[in-house]
Amino acid sequence: MVLDGPEPPPTTLGGPAPGGSPTIPIKPQSVSIDDQRKFCESCGSLLRRGPRDIGSGFRCYQKTLETLLEAADSGCVLCQSVAYEIRTHRFEKGELFPSPRTSLSIDEAMNNESTNYTFHAATHLNKPCYDLNIYLTRRSAPILQLRLVPLHGILTGLSYNDSTGSDTCWKQVLQWYNQCLEKHENCGGSQARSLWYPSRVLDVGNEEDQIVKLKITGESDMQGPYLTLSHRWGDNTVYKLTEPKLENFKTGIHVADLPRTFTQAIEVTRRLQIRYLWIDSLCIIQDSVHDWQIESVQMETVYANAHLNIAATAADNSQEGLFRPRNKGKFWPTEVVIMVKGASRQYLAYDPDVANSQLEAMPLNRRAWVLQERLLSPRVLHFAETQLFWECHGGESCEMFPRSIPPGEWPNTNHKSLDPRAFLERAKRLRWPMDKVLSNSIYPYRIWADTVSRYTRCGITKSEDKLVAISGIAKYISHLIDDEYLAGIWRSTIPKALLWYISTYHPAKEVPPFRPTPYRAPSWSWASVEGQIHNTSWMYSSYIDPNPYSTSCVQIHEAMITPLVEGDVYGQVTSGFLRLSGTLLSGFGIVLVPNDTYKNYRVACSEKEKAELSSDILVGLDVPSTSAELDMTCLLVALGDEHEHCLLLRLRSDKGLNVYERAGTVTFARKARVFQERESVADFRERLGWRIARAEIILV
Structure with missing residues (x-):
């Protein structure tokens, strides 16, 4: 098997740099690779047959794990990669290595990011491609995914040495x-x-x-x-x-x-x-x-x-x-020849998840x-x-x-x-609505939202460093906008930026979201919770719906934080509050969903009332609770064409009159929009003991 590779790089610091654009079709000189970079008979036959002859659905890849391991030991690059992924995934999950007689299946499908139809023509960034997905069982997610794209115009590196500290590297x-x-x-x-x-x-x-x-x-x-x-x-x-x-x-x-x-x-x-x-x-x-x-x-x-x-x-x-x-278990980009419409075509097979699996997922x-x-x-x-x-x-x-x-x-x-x-x-390449949501005044907020979502997936040793460890990016953003920074939230995006929510998926080995002690941020800031944050700003979703929350329903009178170090508003804070006016719904009870693995809550109501609205109300607590029932207050933050977006609040009478802290979010959708003044809605609220009133409160 012969692959195309780059010209040798310079060997001195001042050597010439290669010119040209990586998007220009390049046909580099061909170089042979060692005997280990090959396919076994089963994999080679699979590729030679091509998608036309394989048909749809699952097909046998290797008869047993035993034959897979034998092929891997013989140097098949595809079987080596599958065997490596099986070992890695199984051991990471604390599972035993599968039985040598476990059968393996393969599904070859044309790839479209929004579909999963087998062998239907599709594109990746407007170019035709194939995705090769290998499964341990038919009910599992793919254990290995390879993307096959036309070889023309792609330059790969073929030097495969023993160490990342080699002279070649x-x-x-x-x-x-x-x-x-x-x-x-x-x-x-x-x-x-x-x-x-x-x-x-x-x-x-x-x-x-x-x-x-x-x-x-x-x-x-x-x-x-x-x-x-x-x-x-x-x-x-x-x-x-x-x-x-x-x-x-x-x-x-x-x-x-x-x-x-x-x-x-x-x-x-x-x-x-x-x-x-x-x-x-x-x-x-x-x-x-x-x-x-x-x-x-x-x-x-x-x-x-x-x-x-x-x-x-x-x-x-x-x-x-x-x-x-x-x-050597990781799949290196490899030239393959497959049959497409009766003709042999050269494709490059590579791991499309290379940046995520080999970079983003690293320690x-x-x-x-x-x-x-x-x-x-x-x-x-x-x-x-x-x-x-x-x-x-x-x-x-x-x-x-x-x-x-x-x-x-x-x-x-x-x-x-x-x-x-x-x-x-x-943004242009992904066809976002530039005229409505992209401008020099908006992109910094979108960047910030993306960054916070990414940042909160990461772990931090010292809890008190939560705001400090992202302060450099906040300072950078501050040079691009004229705005006030309040414990991780930009002043001009309040109140809509208060509608962040926490990830509700908690695998067994992950720690559920929690509010750490000692204090590190006011409850309305995402920095007050340890867990992955989503939708950290209304701009974050505005590329899908340019006006997701059409009307703000809260008036902010005062917003303040107290930094630990005087003058350093981007670092640790010792306190913070919002003084605001809005519409409150009190007496809002929620109950723990019985036998729910992820400890979700639903509205406390009768079966009849549950049938009327429960499917249209989404409740999300910032921190999981074991209480069977909780009494909350809802603050209407934003009103859209289809939804009422609210904060769940908990009264803190120990801190003063009308003082609340954030406990989560709730969204009322379609027929369950409970803040409407229609008679039928008012009657429904009365039956549930919900009371609506406009008030001025302090949120800490």
Whole structure:
């Protein structure tokens, strides 16, 4: 089997960068790959037959798991990938490896993102393609998915070596790096971002040096750019700067004493001929609250002014390092020949989920702090488990696709999402209603909504850092808009931005949403809850429905937060409140749905009344409750053509008169719109004991 590959990348830092656009059809020179990159007879026969001869529905892929493993051991690249995914998925779920006699089925289907019809013509980004989905059982989700696209015009990387720290990988890094410096105007070119430096950096010296030194930048003659390192700390034994160690660190730290991730980051910095490296645990005094308060305020500036961010993406802790052995179980882009309409056609088979499974799902990107480190840095070099990834404002690449990852295969919330030009270009490509909802005044709010949703999927070690760890992005957004920041919510988007809701799906191994103690945000802020947030702003859904909440029903009289550090409104807060007027529905009772795994609630009413409205009311609590019945108050926030969108409130009489806290959301739809003044609706409210009144309240 013969594949097409790229020309060899430059071997020196100053070598020539490749020219041309990745979208221009390229026919690179052909290179042979080793004997292990092949298909077994079963897989080869499947592809040779083509979709026309296979027909619809499930077909036998391998007769048993035993034959699959034999084919994988013999070097079949497809069977190797399936076997790897079976082992990974089963072990992650705590399940036993399936019986060797378990049968496997395959379903080949033309792909359309909104359908799942077998072998119906469809497109991916306006181009024909096939999706190959392999299932462990017919009732399971695909255990492996491959996308087959016409080979013409796609440049892949075929160098498949044993380690992500090999010379071949380093040549690829230099190719990306040089091209970015020489070709990408939006990335700032070869010039340093500014003459700004963090308070402290590591001076890594030269390759032969055995020590690195901590430099106080205000006391030193600084020249040249600096790099940053994003990493997971792991346990508290990470090598770190403390008050007693400060002078010793300035004298010199033996590189051999540092954890592997740090030593390899120093190696990368030296090979890029950069003198300075910033590592949080070595450049911030970890036992000084005062130093932390000073340094945390400037996180945005630290990463935004860095030359490049080194990301230890696959490492769970600082001991695991950047470089790792190549996992041969992962499917590498492979040229295949399939029969289409009676003719042999060349296609490229690749994993369409490469960016999600090999980058987004990695340990580092599950850490909340890393999101702003990644978004604010001008360039990011990811050392992932299987391959290297590159992100900059000029594009995204990986070793599988060194010129550019195929369009549409990169997550929507990506490294370039803070760039207004990139955002607007993506909006046009996806055909959002530009004239109604896209403008220079709206896109920052959409970016913020996307970012918060992504951010709240990540874990954070110190609960009190919830607002601090996203403060850099908030500050960046503040430069684009004239707005007031209130504990994670922008003033101009209130009250509609109060209608965020929490994910209700909680797998057994996940911790259900909860409000942490001590206090970290007012209840009306998403930052008050630990859990994934959705619909964090009304703009978030306005691309589907340009006017989802047509009328705001709340008048805000006063909004205020008290920051922990005076003047730092983007960091920790000690209190906050909203003083508002609106329509309240009191006496609203909800009951726990019997035998419901996810502890959902419904309206407390008789069976007759339940038949009238329950299917039209969606109740969502911020924090699951075990109480059989809860008495709530509803605040009508927004009124649309089809829905009444409300907050669920809980009275806090201990905090004063008419003081409430948020407990969740409720949506009344269609015939269940209970705030209407029609006689039949008023009668229904009376039967349920619901009372409506307009009032001024305090929301804390």
